[in-house]
Amino acid sequence: MAQDHRGVFVPALTPFHRDLSVDAERFVEHCRWLLAEGANGLAVFGTTSEANSLSIVERMTLLERLIERGIPPEVLMPGTGCCALPDTVTLTRHAVERDCFGVLMLPPFYYKGVSDDGLYANIAEVVQRVADARLRIYLYHIPPMAGVGFSLPLIERLLKDYPRVVVGIKDSSGDWKNTQALLEAFPGFEVFPGSETHLLDALRKGGAGCISATANVNVAAIGRVIRDWNKPEADALQQAISDVRAAIQKFPMVSASKAILAQLREVPEWDLVRPPLRSLDADSKSRLFESLGALQFDLERRLATV
Amino acid sequence: MAQDHRGVFVPALTPFHRDLSVDAERFVEHCRWLLAEGANGLAVFGTTSEANSLSIVERMTLLERLIERGIPPEVLMPGTGCCALPDTVTLTRHAVERDCFGVLMLPPFYYKGVSDDGLYANIAEVVQRVADARLRIYLYHIPPMAGVGFSLPLIERLLKDYPRVVVGIKDSSGDWKNTQALLEAFPGFEVFPGSETHLLDALRKGGAGCISATANVNVAAIGRVIRDWNKPEADALQQAISDVRAAIQKFPMVSASKAILAQLREVPEWDLVRPPLRSLDADSKSRLFESLGALQFDLERRLATV
Numbered sequence: 001m002a003q004d005h006r007g008v009f010v011p012a013l014t015p016f017h018r019d020l021s022v023d024a025e026r027f028v029e030h031c032r033w034l035l036a037e038g039a040n041g042l043a044v045f046g047t048t049s050e051a052n053s054l055s056i057v058e059r060m061t062l063l064e065r066l067i068e069r070g071i072p073p074e075v076l077m078p079g080t081g082c083c084a085l086p087d088t089v090t091l092t093r094h095a096v097e098r099d100c101f102g103v104l105m106l107p108p109f110y111y112k113g114v115s116d117d118g119l120y121a122n123i124a125e126v127v128q129r130v131a132d133a134r135l136r137i138y139l140y141h142i143p144p145m146a147g148v149g150f151s152l153p154l155i156e157r158l159l160k161d162y163p164r165v166v167v168g169i170k171d172s173s174g175d176w177k178n179t180q181a182l183l184e185a186f187p188g189f190e191v192f193p194g195s196e197t198h199l200l201d202a203l204r205k206g207g208a209g210c211i212s213a214t215a216n217v218n219v220a221a222i223g224r225v226i227r228d229w230n231k232p233e234a235d236a237l238q239q240a241i242s243d244v245r246a247a248i249q250k251f252p253m254v255s256a257s258k259a260i261l262a263q264l265r266e267v268p269e270w271d272l273v274r275p276p277l278r279s280l281d282a283d284s285k286s287r288l289f290e291s292l293g294a295l296q297f298d299l300e301r302r303l304a305t306v
Numbered sequence: 307m308a309q310d311h312r313g314v315f316v317p318a319l320t321p322f323h324r325d326l327s328v329d330a331e332r333f334v335e336h337c338r339w340l341l342a343e344g345a346n347g348l349a350v351f352g353t354t355s356e357a358n359s360l361s362i363v364e365r366m367t368l369l370e371r372l373i374e375r376g377i378p379p380e381v382l383m384p385g386t387g388c389c390a391l392p393d394t395v396t397l398t399r400h401a402v403e404r405d406c407f408g409v410l411m412l413p414p415f416y417y418k419g420v421s422d423d424g425l426y427a428n429i430a431e432v433v434q435r436v437a438d439a440r441l442r443i444y445l446y447h448i449p450p451m452a453g454v455g456f457s458l459p460l461i462e463r464l465l466k467d468y469p470r471v472v473v474g475i476k477d478s479s480g481d482w483k484n485t486q487a488l489l490e491a492f493p494g495f496e497v498f499p500g501s502e503t504h505l506l507d508a509l510r511k512g513g514a515g516c517i518s519a520t521a522n523v524n525v526a527a528i529g530r531v532i533r534d535w536n537k538p539e540a541d542a543l544q545q546a547i548s549d550v551r552a553a554i555q556k557f558p559m560v561s562a563s564k565a566i567l568a569q570l571r572e573v574p575e576w577d578l579v580r581p582p583l584r585s586l587d588a589d590s591k592s593r594l595f596e597s598l599g600a601l602q603f604d605l606e607r608r609l610a611t612v
Contacts, residue, residue, distance in 0.1 A: 052416035110358035118582035276424035
C-alpha cells in the first residue's frame, strides 16, 4: 500500500520579527524550502507553529499570503481547532474556501474532563456550520498539550456519521499503543503519528506518513524513510531520523527547532518565540549543536537548496 | 479589616439562544439581577461564563452592551487572558479603555510545562503593550482547567515589578493550602478564593471576598457571609452556603447553574451551553433539585427580586 502514503507533513515554524509580529515573507520562504526538500504537505498552524499564540486574523492573513505567493492549497492542512466554536468555524470555513487539502482540528481544549458526547457535538456543529462538501478534517490528538483528546469510541462515532469528512488523525499522544490501536481499528483512516520515532512501524501497518515538529529541520531524511519504507535500508534510515529526533527533543521542540534555523541560516530572528515559550539559553544551544554534530546532521548543506 | 473586603464577584453565566448565539439582553438582565441581589462585582467572561467558548468579538460586543445598558464599569472585572498574546492585549486594552475596575487574567493555557519566566514575559508584554495607568490585573489561577498556573515565586516577581498593576488573584486551585500561602505571603494583595467553601477562613485571614460559580444562583447568601463575617452567626451562614455549593458541585458547575436558572425562571433556553459542555440530563437535574430542595434553597423567592 505504498501508493497510499500521504508522506511527511510539516507543522511549519512561524518566524517573528523583533517586535514579535509575524514575519510573513520569511514564513513563505521557509514553506517553499520545506516543499523543495520533499515535504508532501504543510500542516501550518500546528503546535510547533505556535498557532495558539497567534490571533485568528493573523492565521487567516498568513494562510492567504502563502497561497498568494504560490504555495499550492492542495498541500496545505492548516490547524483550525480553537477553544471557541465560532473561531473554529471561521478558520475552517476560511481554509475550505481557499481549497486547502484538509484541516487539522484540535478539540476545544480549555474545559477539561469533558465528555465524548460534548466533543462529538463540537465537531458536528463545525461540520454543519461550514456545510461544504470540500471539507476534510484530520483530528488532532495531542492530550499532553490539549488535556483533551479523541478516544477510539468517539472517532468511531465520527467516522460513522461523517465518513467523507473526518478522514484522518494526527496522533501526538506519544503512545505507540494508541497509534497501533488506531491503525488496527480503522483501516483506510489516515493515521499520521505526530513524531517520526515510530514512522517505519506505522508505515508497515498502513500509516499515512507523519506530521512532525522536527520535519522543520529534517524533512528530506524523514521523506526518504517514507519513500524507501519497503527497501532493505529502511531500518537504518529510520534509526538515523530517530537519533536526530532524540537529540532535539531533549529540549523544548519549538525553541530547539528555531535555534537550529537561526544558527544555520544565520538569521538571529529565527530564534524568536512568543511568550509563554522562551528561546533556548546559550548553554542549551551548545549542547543541542554538539549532539547534532555528533550525528553528522547534514542540514547546513541542505539549507543551500533554496 | 472588614472595610477592605471587596466582596462577592460573580463569574456571570452567559445565556444563549437556541442557535447558540449569545443572548445579550438576557445577559444584561442576569447581571442586573446579580447586582440587585448584592453582588459587589461581576467577573464576566470567566470559566463559568464559558468565555473560552466565545470569540474575541463576542466578548467585546457583550461587554459594550452591558455598559450601554447601564451596568457600571466600576463593578466589572472581565476575563481577558487568552492563549494568544495579541488577543489578551486586545481584550485587556478594550476593558481598560471602557474603565473596567480590573481584568481577570488567565495565563496563556495551551502550552504545558512552560516556565515561570515565560509566563512572566507574557504578562509583562501585556502590561507594556496596553500601557495604561488604569490597568489593574487580577491573576486567574485555575490549574485544574488551564493546566498552567501562577506560582508564588512568579507572583512575587510580578508584584515587585508591577506593584500598582498586578493587584490580586482569583485562586481556583481548589487547594486551601495555596490560598493560605497567598494570604500569608502577600499582605495587601487581594486574594479571592474561587469557591465559597473556604470563604470565612479566607476572610479571617484578610481575604478579599470570593469569585464563585455558584454565586450565579446564591449571591445574596454568600454576600451575607462577607458582610457578617465577624458576627456570631458567621459560621452558621458559612455552613449554609457550603452546603449549597456541595450540592451543586456534584455536577458540572456551568451546566448545573444554568439548569437551576432554566427551571426557576421558567426559561428553557437558560439550559443551553456551547459544546464541548453539555446540558445536564433529566436524571441529573432531578437529583440536583432534590438536593437543593432538602437544603430549603430559597432561590425561587429571590428570583422575584427583579
